[in-house]
Amino acid sequence: MTVDTSKPARYRRHIPRGTRLRRHDPDREGSLVTASSQDAADRELRVRRRQTGAPGVIVLELDDPDGAELPPWEPGAHLDLALPGGLDRQYSLCGDPADRTSYTIAVLREPQSRGGSAWVHQKLTTGGRVRLREVRNLFPLAPAEHYVFVAGGIGITPILPMLAAATAAGSSWELHYGGRSRRSMAFLDDLVAEGDSVVRIYPQDEVGILPVADLVGTPREGALVYACGPGPLLDAVQEQASRWPEGSVHIERFAPAEVGAPVWDGAFEVELAYSGLTVTVEPGESVLETIEAAGISCLSSCQDGTCGTCETPVLEGEVDHRDSILTEAERALHDKMFICVSRAACPKLVVGL
Template sequence: MVGETTIPLRVQSVTPVSAGVTELVLVADDGSDLPSWTPGSHIDVEIRPGLVRQYSLCSDPDDRAGWRIAVLREPESRGGSIALCERVRAGDVLTATGPRNHFPLHESPRYLFIAGGIGITPIIPMIKAAHEAGADWRLVYGGRSEASMAYRDELGRIDPARVLEWPQDLRGLIELDQLLAEPQPGTLIYCCGPEPLIAAVEAKSAHWPHKTLQVERFAPRPLTDVPPNTSFEIELVDSDEVLVVPPDRSILEVVDEAGIFVLSNCEEGTCGTCQTTVLEGVPDHRDSVLDEDERAANDTMMICVSRALSSRLVLDL
């Protein structure tokens, strides 16, 4: 998103909350209130120059004194999780952009929340909001083991009767066939977790009403039937330029080379940071952020991965 600024954040505490998961509480370095946010929001944390990672906020939106994130230590990662879990200490200062929300909680009388592992983080404030609104809700929470599943006690304190824990070492994979067999009228499904879980929930809930399922991915969705990359033009209305995007370059790379700054982060279509308004033309959407209707509208795109189906795109840049 063009124009977003970074916020200096002081690390107030660093606390292990389960096997492999570390909680960080972040406050404004100057002691001021942090920006407001809604359940499903995330921030982009700059761990060091050039290393930015996206984390869901899992604290209370009404508490603007601090933000809480939880980080899964991934040994095979590119260094972000290890740095936050092992090297960051209370008193350190980080910077972040956001919050932004591509996974909003829509009003509904009933919710089915399905979380896997660290995917519980955006779900926690959703459950609290649903509970406070008096909605009927249920959580199915899966993980490799009970020891790896963060915030079990906190979730149990909200309403233990509505929480079904599903540790894989004791119960195997979540029985989605049974869970999603019969569509429930007026129910929204929210799912976050590893790609195999999300893909399975998408498949098993395909017979539910349109837009019942809302998901957030931490990794790019698998793409099928993608057309080969070809060259196309982009017209930048604010910059009064026309640029050519060759087959081996992204729109983001081309505009950056032309000296036009667009804030970006993941560069794989999962964070939504580079979302750009499309004024004319037909994008080839390859992101993991927009839903089916948003892609069909063709009025916005993630320029880090998406391309063009038309010969020219006119962008609000």
């Protein structure tokens, strides 16, 4: 296929003011870094391990071996940890953001683990070390008069610090937390202590699945919805909350949402503005794979559009967004993409690599 590289006017885009650009750092073997993560990148942290009372879930408290303060974070943030064998994995922070001495995460042993959770459960013991890549927040808590929190299973982890933040801000909130059984639900004792006026527990073996239609089916003035958990729960939240005002519903996924066929079904070009290269992405190949095959190293992890590691600025062109991170308003800007899954919706993209 011959690609038109003339760049019609409707494909032209300027770098938006405030865009966070990734750049090549020649001192780090061609890897990509972001200004927001420079102070957190590549720290070795010491591990203290404890149980949560829920089978298959462990809590890790991570601190600097030399006692140094850790970079700050806000509710909704997660850590990128570098595990052996080239595995990078993301875990939501669930401790106190005011505590700069340690990070707290909870890790579920996934039955279909690709290696990350299995290694953490089997190998990462108290006194061990793990390398921190980055602290990032793709699920920030926006100001609101009232919050409706919906969590399923290990999806409770990013919600926990949000509860305290909402209280500190003087906002009212309600939490609806579902799981297979009470025994399987991490942090349950602490949450129940908040009282059933704000925390509602839905063990599936006792009451069935979360009644999503009742919880978010009707928009509420001044309220925001925050949801995290398994895919079917989040799909239901998105469907039932479709009548809420734009920007009212915030979702974090641990697994990718279903997407349809690509918008542009042929090959397309990607120009790397800072590297001076132009590559052709064929059908069936990802932008990330094609760029790496050309010898350009890119940070990536999940390969399914959920972690945000491969976020890349888009300088020109229209993007076929296929990730599970961006909101519809963010997608409409076409100023960034996650190159492990997203593609072009036009003959050519120009990206900030």
